Amino acid sequence: MSLPLGKYSSFSQESPSLKRFLTRMHLDVPLLLLLIATLSAGLVILYSASQQSASITINQVIRIAVGLLLMWLIAMVPPATLKRWTPKIFIAFLIPLILVKYFGIEVKGAARWLDLGLFRFQPSEVYKIAVPMMIAWLLAEARLPIRISHIILALVIIGIPTYLVAEQPDLGTSLMIAISGIIGIFLAGLQWRLILLAIVIIAGSAIPIWNSDLIKDYQKERIKTLFVDSEDDCRDANYQSCQSAIAIGSGGVYGKGYLNGTQTKHGFLPEKHTDFIYAVVSEEFGLVGALFTLMLYLLVLFRGLLIATAAQDTFSRLLAGTLIFMFILNMCINILMVQSLLPVVGLPLPLLSYGGTSVITLMAGFGMLMSIQTHRKLI
C-alpha cells in the first residue's frame, strides 16, 4: 500500500548537481542543512552560555566536526550491513559498560567515563543508539504485531544496559535508553491492551517504588520541588529549576539580547552551557528565539519521519522512527526540565548542549538515518 507521504521521499533526486553529488556521498541534503543550521545556532548560544569562553566553543567545533565525519562514515554503510552488525555491537559494548563501574573516572560521585588516553569515552551513550538498533533487529525478524515472547526478549535487551547505566549512577541516560527501547516496541505495534496493562502496572507500583531505595533521596527532593510552590527562595533542592525559571521568565518576548542575559553572565543559572542551555536561549532571545529553536527541532523531526516512513524494510523503518522520536523526546524532556515542569535529571539538549559524546552519538544516529534514506532501492 502506498503511503500518502511517499511522494516526498524522492525529491532529493530531482535536485541540481551538488545535491546529486551529496546524495551519491549518501548524505541527505535537507537533513544535513537543518543539522548544520541547528549546530551553528548552538555554537552561537554556547559562546554566550560559556560566559564567552573561546576554548569551550572551539572544543565544541572540533567535536561537531568529528561528529559530522562519523555521520558521513555511517551514512555510507548500507542498512543491511548495519543490521548484520547490530548484535555484535550491542554485545561488544557491554564490556566497557561493565568496566566503567570499576575503572571509570568518577565525577560528582558517578562513574560514567572511561579514560582512553586520547579522549574520554562514555559507553552509556552508545546504547542510546545500540538499544534502538537491537530492538529494530529483533522485531524486524518477528512478525508484526509482535508476540509476548518477543516482548520479553525486547525487555531483556532494554533492561540490561538500563540497569548497568542506572548503577553508575546516571539516571538521565538510563531513562533515555529505556525510553528508546519502549518507543521501538511501541512503533513495532505493541498491542494496546498490553500498553494499558503496562500503564496500570506502572501506576500501581509507583508508590512502592517511591518508598523503596530505588530512587535516591536527592532525586526525591527534586521531584518533590515540582509540587511545592518554589516561588520564594532559590535554595537547595530547587535551586537549579528556580534559577532557570527566572532566566526564562525574565527573558520576555524579545529577550535581553545576545551576551546580555544577567542570569547567564552573572552565573546564577547553573549548568548553563550543558543541560540548561535552553534557558540561555530563552533569556537572551526571548519567546521568539525559543520558538525558533523549537521550529528547527520540529523540522528535523519531520524530515526524520519522512525518512522513516519511506524506509523499505522493517529494520530501517523501526530504527529510523525510534531514533528520530528519541531525539525529539530527549529535547522535550530537557526543555520541560529547564522549564521546571519535570524534575532535574542530567540530560543535555541534543545539538545545542556542550558535550562531546552527546554530539557524536547524535550524529551517528543521524548518519544511520541518512544511510537509510540514501540506500533505498527505487521500486
Add this chain to the structure above:
Amino acid sequence: MNRLDNIKDHNIEARLFFHRTIWMLIFIAILITIIISRQISLQVYNHAQFVTKSKTNYLKIEPDPPIRGLIYDRNRILLVDNRPSFNLEIIPERVPCNPPKTREKCIIELLKSLNRYVEIDEPDYKFFWKTFRYNQYRHFFSVPIKRNLNDQEVAMIATRRHRLKGVDIVQHLNRHYIYPNSLAHVIGYVRRPDIEIEGGWTEEEKINYDGTSHVGGTGIEKQYEKILHGKVGRQQVERNVHGRRIDEILQKPSVPGKNIYLTIDVRLQNLAEKLLGDEAGSVIAIDPRNGEVLALVSKPGFDPNDFVDGISIKKYKVLRDNKKNPLSPRAVVGIFPPGSTIKPFYALASLHYNIFSAEHIIPCRGKFYLPGVSRPWRDWKKEGHGQVNLQVSVMRSCDVYYYNLAVKLKIKRISEFLGMFGWGTKTGIDLPHEASGILPSSDYKAKKHYGLLKKYNKFNSLAVKIKEESEALKKKLTKQFAKEVRKYYRRKYNNLLEEKKYSREKAKKLAKNGNYRTLFKLKKYTKKQAKVLAKKYTLRRERNLINRHVKIKAYKLKYKKLMKLVRIYKRSYKREAAILKKRPAYLRWFTGDTVSVGIGQGLINVTPLQLAVATATIANRGKMMQPRLMYAEEVANSKVLSYTQPKVKKVLSKIKKEHWDHIVNDMISVVHTKWAGTAWRIAELTGGQYQIAGKTGTAQVIGQTLEDTKKKLHEIPWKFRDNALFVSFAPADKPQIAVAIVCEHCGHGSTGAAPIAGKLIKGYMNLVNNRPIDWEPPKKGKKKTKKKPASTVTSKPVASTRTTSSSNAATKKTLSTKPKAVKKTKPSVTPKVKPKVKAKPKTKPKPKTKPNPETEETPLISEDDI
C-alpha cells in the same frame, strides 16, 4: 490477529508503523503544546515578576554606613578620631579547595600557613569560626580573622597574597581615643551594635544602623549617638553569583555624623587627671557662669580603645576585679557622703531660716550630747574649738556647731533646703546613667521600706507566676511526653511490622494505644518474639531513651531553671521579711540620724557632680546653671558651629544676697586664713592674684573608735581610709571656675583634696590669662602679694562681720577683702592657731555611710527619738 500471525505482510507492517507514528506525533504534539504554553506563561504572563526576581538576584541594595562624627574639646583639640585600621579577612569561597576536602579543612590549612606570618589569637580564632558558621550559606562574605594589623603584618601578607588565596586585607575606619585614661569616663566608647539588645530602637532606627560597625556604648558616645552617627545611605550594587561586585550605582549617599565640641578643656582635664595621681576619685570643674563642665575626671580610668572591637575577657577581668573599680564613671554615678563640705550649705540654711545669727556663739568642747543619749557625738578635734560663731564653724569645720544646728533645723528643713541645691535629684548633665544620690528626709526610711515591700511583692507575684508557668509547662510536657512515647512506639511498630514479627492488625492496634504494656503482654505470649525483642530493645533502655529525649531536653532545662528562680526569690523574700519583722523601729527617722546628717554623714549621699553644681550655685549667689558637656555641634554640611546656649536651671531667689556673701566670705576664710583655715596651705598657690573660696571635707567610710583616729593614714587599710573632699570656686568675687573633688580613701580633705583643687584652679587661671598651664609666678612676688592683702584688710573684718546682715555695700567690701576679715575673726574666737592640718580624721560616733540596724550604735540613738 491470530490469522495475521503467519503471514509477513510488508504493507500491513508499514501501515501499522504509520499508525503508531501518528500516535507518537500526537504525543509529541501534546508535549510541544505544554512546552509552548509554559514558555508563554513564563515569558509573557509572569514576565514582570521574573524580571524583579532576576534583578534581586544580581542587583543588591546595600547600606552605605555613614562616617561617625569626631569629638573635639572647646579649643578644637581633637579628642576622638576615626583612624584607618587594617583587618585580615578570609573569603571562604575563594579559598582554593578540591572536592574531596571540605571547605573547613581547606581553611584550617590556610590558617596554619597564615599563622607563620601573623599571630592569630585564640579568641580571634573562635570568633572566626563562629562567624564562618553563621554565614555558611554565604561563603563569599569575608570573615575577619585578625583585626588591627600593624604595618609589618600588612606588608608580610601583601607580598604573599598570590600564595594565600582567599585572604584579603580590608581597610576600616576605627574609632580611636586620643586621651585614653583621662577622658575615658566622659567620652565613653563605641561597641559593636547588637540589634537584638538595643531594646528601645524603632524599626527605622534599626534600619539606620544597617552596615554600621559601631554604636555608642557609654558616655558622650552614647548620649549623642544620634548626632554622631549620621544617616545611612543606600547603594545599588551589581553582584554575580559569587558575590563579587561587578558595578555599583550610588543611589543615596550617606550623611556623615556631625562633629561635636565638648565644653571640656582637655589641658585642664589632663592636669586634673595628673593631679589625682594614682588615687581613685573624681575631679569636676564647672564654669559657674554658664554651667560648662571644664573638666570631669573619674579615676582610675581605662583605655576605651580596648572596647572598640570588643575587649578580651582577660583584659576585662583585670578591669573588673580591680578594687578601685576603673569602669565606674564615679563623677556622675558614684555616691559619697559629702562630709564637711555640706557645712556651707547648713550655714546658709541657718542664716536663711534664722536659726543662729552669724554672731551666735556656740561653745565647742569636742563633744555633743543629745538629751537622754549617753553616748556623745565627737568633734574631729578632741578638745574642741572653743567659742565658735558661724564663720569660725565653717573655717575650722567645727562639728559640734553643726550637730546643734542640724537638730534645730530639723530634718524637714534640711531636706527642703538641700533639695533646692539639686541634691537628691539628677543634675541633668548630658551623660547617661546619672545617679541621683540620697537626700535625707523623714520619710526616707519609710520610702526605702516601701521600696522593699514593692520588691517583695514583685518577688511574690513573680514566684506565683513562675509556679503557674512551670505547672503549665509540666502539663504540656507530660502531654508532649505522651506524644513522644506514642510516636516512638509507632515507629517501632512500623519496624516490627517490616520485620514481620507481628501481623499488620496487631501492630496497628499497638500503634494506636501506644501502650507498652500491651507490648509487654504480647511479648509474654509469644516466646520467640519476646526473646528477639528483649535482645533488641530492653524495656529499661526504652524508658531511658525517652527520658533522655523528653525530660532532659525540655523539662529539665526549662522547668528546673524556672524553679531555681522561684527558690532564689523566695529565699530573698524570706530574708528581707525577717529583717522587717525584727525591727519595726528601723523605719522611723530619729533625731540621731539628723545629727549625723548634720556633718554630711549617715543617710546622705551625693554624687561629685551634684557637689560641684551646688558649689557653683553658691559661687553664682543662687543662680544654678544647667551643667553640660555639649559645647557646640557642627551645622550640617558646613564647618559653622552652632553653640549650645547656657541654661539657667533655677534661681534660688528666696535666699538673701547678704547671706550668700556671708557664706562666700566664710569659705574664703577656709583658704585664706593663715594657720586657722582648714585649707590655708593652698592659699599660697593663688599667688595673691585671686581668692579661692572653699571647704574641706573628710568623710568616714566606716565607724571608727577613738584609737583608730590616732592612727596614721598609711597604717589603716586602704579601703577603710577616709574620703577626702574639697569644694571650691575662684576667683571668689567673680567666680570663673567651681571645683569639686572627691578623693577616695585619701585621708583628710585638707591634705588629700584641697591641694588638687588649688593647683587645678591655678592652672585654669593661667589658661584664662593666656599663660601656659604650669606657669609659676615669680617667687618673690608670690610672698609679697600674699602678705599684702592680709595686712591691708586688717581694718575691715570688723565691719564685715557686723554688716553682713544689714547692708549690701558692706558685703561688697567684705567680698573683695576677705582675707583680712578672716584673720581678725580667727584670733578673736580661737586664740591659738596651730598648724594641725595633718591627717586628722574626724571622730564622729556614728559616721557609717549607711544605717545598719544590726550594729550596736543605732539602738543608742533610737532609744530616744523625738
